Amino acid sequence: MTSQDHIVLAADGLSKRFGGNTVVDRLSISFANGRLHSILGPNGAGKTTLFNLLTKDISPDGGTIRLDGSDVTRLSPDRIARRGVARSYQISSVYLDMSVRDNVWVSAYRARGGNPLVFWRKADGYAEARALADACLERLDLTRFANAATKELSYGDQRLLEIAVTLAAEPRIILLDEPTAGLSRKETERVKHVIATLKGVFSIIMIEHNMSVVMDISDKITVMNRGIVLAQGGPDDIRGNKSVQEAYFGS
Known part of the structure; x- marks a missing residue:
């Protein structure tokens, strides 16, 4: 096998x-x-x-x-x-008012054992979560949008961001x-x-x-x-x- x-x-x-x-x-x-x-x-x-x-x-x-x-x-x-096991949803589940990087960082932070209720941290903290988030953005060719508000992305890029968030859960x-x-x-x-x-x-x-x-x-x-x-x-x-x-x- x-x-x-x-x-x-x-x-x-x-x-x-x-x-x-x-x-x-x-x-x-x-x-x-x-x-x-x-x-x-x-x-x-x-x-x-x-x-x-x-x-x-x-x-x-x-x-x-x-x-x-x-x-x-x-x-x-x-x-x-x-x-x-991780999933994306048919209805967009990203946070539109957060930056692209922060959306992925939240998922990466949780995957690395962070408090799931913590949303006010900055994505430049917690180096491992930041590195994982940036790697996911690079993998999906979203690095150029890292600091943009998610609501500014095209719908196609938002769908890619959802996949990036899913990948950040490792x-x-x-x-x-x-x-x-x-x-x-x-x-x-x-x-x-x-x-x-x-x-x-x-x-x-x-x-x-x-x-x-x-x-x-x-x-x-x-x-x-x-x-x-x-x-x-x-x-x-x-x-x-x-x-x-x-x-x-x-x-």
């Missing part, structure tokens, strides 16, 4: 109900080390609920979640994060929730390129509606529909799957 065959995160028989509505239905899925695994599906398929279950933002009604083979189903979200596994949503074609290409450079270094799980992005950079794709796995495979497998075309494209 190679390092990329190692399963870093897996769910077995995962279920979640809201009232009488079953949103995730006995779903089993696994994610391999260093791979980019995309989750596709129409609205209401259960994709974001799956993310929330994997990060323990919500608790499952059934099934198990394993991280590196260990059962983490009952762990809290902060303990999951400390084990190297994760092994990154969950990206629609990273190109609302972006122009040029911004989408830039974000896609950045995500592609993270493959292999991190294990990436991505919800994304832009089919060209998914097909261009995914190693594996899982298509969900009504809370279950409809299809799974590489881009070529999914592209030619008739059940996927019917569920996702309505044809």
Whole structure:
């Protein structure tokens, strides 16, 4: 077994109900080390609920979640994060009135064991957190914006900043929730390129509606529909799957 065959995160028989509505239905899925695994599906398929279950933002009604083979189903979200799982959100979660560097510094400071309630420190303090924040900005080509207010960035650069904030948490596994949503074609290409450079270094799980992005950079794709796995495979497998075309494209 190679390092990329190692399963870093897996769910077995995962279920979640809201009232009488079953949103995730006995779903089993696994994610391999260093791979980019995309989750596709129409609205209401259960994709974001799956993310929330994997990060323990919500608790499952059934099934198990394993991280590196260990059962983490009952762990809290902060303990999951400390084990190297981090995510970005579909709705921007950066602080618009803070500088670009300060946004990343807060995440880096927490990752290095700082008090999560401390927001008034200056990013020129705590040298290790500052160095980590600056490295994340450089990696995503945001250094030139370091001292700018986040609200001054283009929407595409704000999405890259969200990824930088996620990387500053020093994760092994990154969950990206629609990273190109609302972006122009040029911004989408830039974000896609950045995500592609993270493959292999991190294990990436991505919800994304832009089919060209998914097909261009995914190693594996899982298509969900009504809370279950409809299809799974590489881009070529999914592209030619008739059940996927019917569920996702309505044809």
